[in-house]
Amino acid sequence: MDPLSIIASVISIIGAITSSYSTIKKVSNLPGAFDKVQDDLAMVSKLLDNAKTRLAGVQMDADERNSLAAIAGRCERKIYEMQDIFETLEKKCLENPGGQTWTKLRVWYREAMKGVKSRRIESLMTDLLKDVKLLVMNQMTCLATTKDLDDIKVAIDELSSVEPSLEDHEFEGIGTIHATQSISDHASGNQWNMQGVHSTGNVSFGGTINQGGVHNSGGTHTHLNGENKQATRHELGIYQSSANV
Numbered sequence: 273m274d275p276l277s278i279i280a281s282v283i284s285i286i287g288a289i290t291s292s293y294s295t296i297k298k299v300s301n302l303p304g305a306f307d308k309v310q311d312d313l314a315m316v317s318k319l320l321d322n323a324k325t326r327l328a329g330v331q332m333d334a335d336e337r338n339s340l341a342a343i344a345g346r347c348e349r350k351i352y353e354m355q356d357i358f359e360t361l362e363k364k365c366l367e368n369p370g371g372q373t374w375t376k377l378r379v380w381y382r383e384a385m386k387g388v389k390s391r392r393i394e395s396l397m398t399d400l401l402k403d404v405k406l407l408v409m410n411q412m413t414c415l416a417t418t419k420d421l422d423d424i425k426v427a428i429d430e431l432s433s434v435e436p437s438l439e440d441h442e443f444e445g446i447g448t449i450h451a452t453q454s455i456s457d458h459a460s461g462n463q464w465n466m467q468g469v470h471s472t473g474n475v476s477f478g479g480t481i482n483q484g485g486v487h488n489s490g491g492t493h494t495h496l497n498g499e500n501k502q503a504t505r506h507e508l509g510i511y512q513s514s515a516n517v
Contacts, residue, residue, distance in 0.1 A: 275337060278344035279324045279407075285351045286317045292358040295365050301374040304435040305394040309354075312397055312427045316404050319420060320347075323408055336412055343407045350400040353388050357396075360384040382442060392438050394431045401428050 293310050296302065332340070364380045365372045381393075390396035405424045408416040 273341045273345065275340040275344045276324055276327055278341060278348050279320050279327070282344070282347050282351050283317055283320050283324070285348075285355050286313050289313060289351075289355055289358045292355075292362040295362045296358065299361075299365060299372050299374055299377055302377075303374065303437040305392065305431075305437040308431060308434045309393055309397045312401065312431070315423060315427065316400065319404060319408050319416075326414070327412065330412055332412060340407070340410055340412055343403060343410065346403045347400060347407060350390075350396060350403065353390075354393070354396055354400070357381070357384045357388070357393060378438070382438060385438070392436060394434050394437060398428055398431045401431075 290310065290313065293306070296306060297310075327340075361377060361381060361384065364377055368376075385391055385393075388396060390399055401424055405416075405421065408420060
């Protein structure tokens with residue numbers, strides 16, 4: 273992949289995020305993290321634009337091109353995640369123009385953060401800045417001034433102390449929960465609700481099982497998604513399953 277094309281894509285997406293932010297910023301009690309992220313995106317756009325201009329006149333071999341494209345690709349993946357978050361919030365704001373508050377919108381923000389490793393928008397911005405720093409420090413671009421690097425460092429430091437967009441306790445239930453329940457023939461079982469963002473489970477059984485008046489006969493039902501991670505009842509604390517054989 274051409275690193276120039278990837279960088280151009282990131283710059284374009286930042287423009288789209290800025291457009292979404294113009295709607296979101298009107299939300300009452302919007303956390304300061306969003307304003308900070310928008311300021312940092314403007315800086316990133318400028319740095320990447322300079323990088324694109326510099327690279328346009330540089331001859332690169334395949335290894336150099338691939339190395340630079342790999343770093344730019346990480347930036348692109350993160351900026352796409354950020355765009356999805358901003359667009360989700362913008363859509364909800366437009367559905368209720370003039371009456372949107374952060375108390376209402378945070379529910380959708382939390383929903384939009386599902387599956388995002390960084391969990392908070394400010395953490396995602398921090399990760400993006402770290403990749404941008406690697407990109408502009410690359411010997412092929414040779415454009416990162418001392419001030420540029422200082423600005424990135426200051427931005428990262430400020431993001432670590434900005435008003436959090438989500439509190440730590442709000443992460444409970446975020447993620448994918450995998451659980452397995454096996455019940456043999458003529459067995460009875462109780463299964464409590466598996467809570468969380470994406471709750472999935474495997475139930476393997478033979479014979480007939482009575483589940484709250486619903487009878488399921490034979491076979492294996494399997495549904496898995498998300499991270500490749502297994503958790504026990506005790507680890508989750510929110511999934512309980514018991515069976516008497």
